[in-house]
Amino acid sequence: MSLSMKAIVLTKYGSSEALQFREVAKPIPKDNEVLVKIHATSINDWDWCLMRGTPFYIRLLCGLLKPKVQIPGVDIAGEVVAIGKNVSQLKPGDRVYGDLSENGFGGFAEYACAPVTTLALMPKNMSYIDAAAIPHAAMLALQGLRDLGKIQPGQKLLINGAGGGVGTLGVQIAKSIGVENITGVDCSNKLDMMRSLGFDRTIDYQQEDFTENERNYDLILDPKTNRSIFKYLRVLKPHGTYVTVGGETPRLLQALFLFPIIRFFLKKNVLVLALKPNKDLDYIKELFEAGQIKPVIKSFYKLSEVPEAIQHFGEGNHQGKVIITLESNL
Template sequence: MKAIVYNKYGPPDVLELKEVEKPIPEDNQVQVKIHAASVNYGNLVLLKGEPFVARFAFGLLKPKYSIPGGDIAGRVEAVGKNVKQFQPGDEVFGDLSGCGWGGFAEYVSVPENVLAPIPSNMSFEEAAAVPMAAVTALQSLRDKGKIQSGQKVLIYGASGGVGTFAVQIAKSFGAEVTGVCSTRNLDIVQSIGADHVIDYTKEDFTKKTMRYDLILAANGYQPISVYKRALNPNGIFVHVGGSGVQMFQTLVLGPWISMTGSKKMGGFLQRPNQKDLIFMKELFEAGKVKPVIDRRYKLSEVPDAFTYFAEGHAQGKVVITI
């Protein structure tokens, strides 16, 4: 089969399209013929080996996983003898980041519990845009942010992969949502249901009178003191993406702020699981959430997809059609 392979950390040009062995499913595995995949921030970390601490998980001197790619959507080709949930022909999607990656390829064999049935109203490309970004948004809002109906929620970086899902998921929970983005993305954020949209190139959201019960930073470069000022008493700030300085401040200062005051500030790392994939499937089928796809690339064009994604201006998700 064809796959994108790399054997050293670096820029996108270290990625190569090669012929490799088709993976045979073990007893508890499902073999999937991949029709689409997508690019996430985690893929960049895997590619570059940065921040350096990530190498303790991905390989200290060279990549532990030779085929990158987390999000996939495709059709079940074969199943191991112990597999109970799926059979050949089923259409599935999933996040492979917790089981060895391998999504930028024509086939993959993975445990059945990392997959879920594709929403009935979605194409393979739409489904591939979902798993990592949508589950990150869901878990950060629901589990870390304790979102409640009627709350005022601000999504900073509302036009990116996580941000576009976060706006819609927050609305599905009954929140009043403000999205922060640049001028070119205002229409997109409005189209997915944000109640208010702030253009950060023209306005400073902290200088407005509104204060928020929950702030999700999916991008940005502000010091966390800026977000703290914008929170209501007992408000919660959750960092899932943004500058390295912002992440460092969240890790170092966030616990101290949380212990010494009523406002809670912390970071969040997504944990892939089938239950939350199924939760998202139900939201999609109910028409409450839809993926936003910016660009589509072929498998042979994955290096170009990474180059574009790394620029940080993608509107929604970047999808790989296989």
């Protein structure tokens, strides 16, 4: 077996030119890890932020002047090819998927090592491509809707930035819970796709500011958080909840610090999601096996094209998830 592999290496912060397609040493699994031959991976906001070194907290987490992350890439789907000496839960040949964001990243490569606890067995009816689209975005959507949002059948839900990874999986998760009244906000070229997924109402943010209209929601799930928190509070019902999944740093800080005051005086909840990666992959597996969720994937790239794929994602040109397939491994 070769001791090297192809990977996308992040050499500095800046632009897509900082990402280089190189030959690097193949990782060796530690005692509690497995080595996965990656068949597909996907682009996430982490990759866009790491490539540019912004917002600033990315540098606090991943290296102030130079990235400590050598190989970015969050979601992986592939086949176990070697196991560490303490691993009994997985074996070579198992088809697995998972989110590496708490384990040093490394998804943009032919192989990655991951602790066995980070990975789950893929459902039998799931392709590697679907599997690469799911872990990060589905956990954000599920934990935002169910754990923080306490979403209930019959409630009125709005998802802002609904045409990306979180929104397109989030609407399907909410429908599976029995939510019937779901509004999605995104740009005009994504609205048809969003309606086909089950959004009951769609809003083009370039034409209409939903925080200015008179509708009231039980829950707002927001992967974009691009306005003052007080604007969102305007369109929440009494005791309604606003959950931010991510977005502009000043808005996130506003949500974090003002939450107790808003709750006390306005009787509404403003909550910031802290993702627990891979925690609910079993829940998602059941939904997938029952045909209740299917990721939206419209763009495919090769491993060598990761810089272009990240640029495409960052410019907001994508619908649902952007997938990287590893032809040499398929």
